[in-house]
Amino acid sequence: LAKTTQPISMDSYEGQEVNITCSHNNIATNDYITWYQQFPSQGPRFIIQGYKTKVTNEVASLFIPADRKSSTLSLPRVSLSDTAVYYCLVGDNDYKLSFGAGTTVTVRA
Amino acid sequence: NAGVMQNPRHLVRRRGQEARLRCSPVKGHSHVYWYRQLPEEGLKFMVYLQKENIIDESGMPKERFSAEFPKEGPSILRIQQVVRGDSAAYFCASSPPDRESYEQYFGPGTRLTVT
Numbered sequence: 001l002a003k004t005t006q007p008i009s010m011d012s013y014e015g016q017e018v019n020i021t022c023s024h025n026n027i028a029t030n031d032y033i034t035w036y037q038q039f040p041s042q043g044p045r046f047i048i049q050g051y052k053t054k055v056t057n058e059v060a061s062l063f064i065p066a067d068r069k070s071s072t073l074s075l076p077r078v079s080l081s082d083t084a085v086y087y088c089l090v091g092d093n094d095y096k097l098s099f100g101a102g103t104t105v106t107v108r109a
Numbered sequence: 110n111a112g113v114m115q116n117p118r119h120l121v122r123r124r125g126q127e128a129r130l131r132c133s134p135v136k137g138h139s140h141v142y143w144y145r146q147l148p149e150e151g152l153k154f155m156v157y158l159q160k161e162n163i164i165d166e167s168g169m170p171k172e173r174f175s176a177e178f179p180k181e182g183p184s185i186l187r188i189q190q191v192v193r194g195d196s197a198a199y200f201c202a203s204s205p206p207d208r209e210s211y212e213q214y215f216g217p218g219t220r221l222t223v224t
Contacts, residue, residue: 043113046211049212095165098151100151
C-alpha cells in the first residue's frame with residue numbers, strides 16, 4: 001500500500017475554500033485516490049475518488065497532477081458543519097481500506 | 110433508507126468478560142467489513158464477510174476474536190476474554206454486491222471500554 005502524508009490539522013473560516021493536499025510518492029499504476037470524511041462519534045463517509053486530472057461532485061473537487069504523486073481535496077465555501085477529520089486513502093480499490101491519522105479541519109464562524 | 114446500524118453504541122466490560130458487537134448492514138448489502146480504531150489512530154481493517162462466509166480475516170487477531178454474518182440476522186463481532194488493549198471504537202461497514210468495494214457505508218461505531 002502506498003504511504004500517504006497529509007497535514008495533521010487545518011483551520012478555516014466559514015465561506016472560505018479549504019484545500020487539503022495529500023502526498024503519495026509511491027503510488028502504483030493501479031492505485032486510486034479516495035477521500036473519506038469522519039465527524040466526531042460517527043463512522044467515515046465516502047466523499048470522492050479519482051485516478052487522474054480532476055473529479056468534481058456535489059460535495060468536493062479532487063485535483064490530481066499528471067505525476068499523481070500528490071492530490072488535493074478542495075472543499076468550496078465551508079460551513080461549521082464541515083468540521084471533521086478528512087482521510088486520504090490510496091489503493092487499488094481493494095476492500096481493505098487503510099486509514100491514516102487524517103487531517104482535522106476546524107471551521108470557525 | 111436506514112443506514113448501517115450498530116449496537117450497542119457504548120459497551121463496558123471488565124477484563125476477562127466477553128464482548129458482542131452487532132452490525133446490521135444497509136438493506137440489500139451483502140458485504141460487511143469490520144474495522145477497529147484505537148485512540149488517536151486511523152481505522153484498521155479487521156475482517157470482510159459475505160453472508161455465511163468469511164472472505165478475509167487477515168486483520169483480525171488470531172486469538173479471542175471471531176466474526177460471523179449469518180444467513181439471517183446481523184453480523185456479530187465477538188471478543189472473548191477482553192483485555193484493556195481491546196478498548197477502542199469498532200466500526201462496521203457494508204457495501205452492495207454490484208458496487209465498487211472502495212465505497213463503503215459505515216455505521217456509527219461501538220465504543221468498547223474494558224475496565
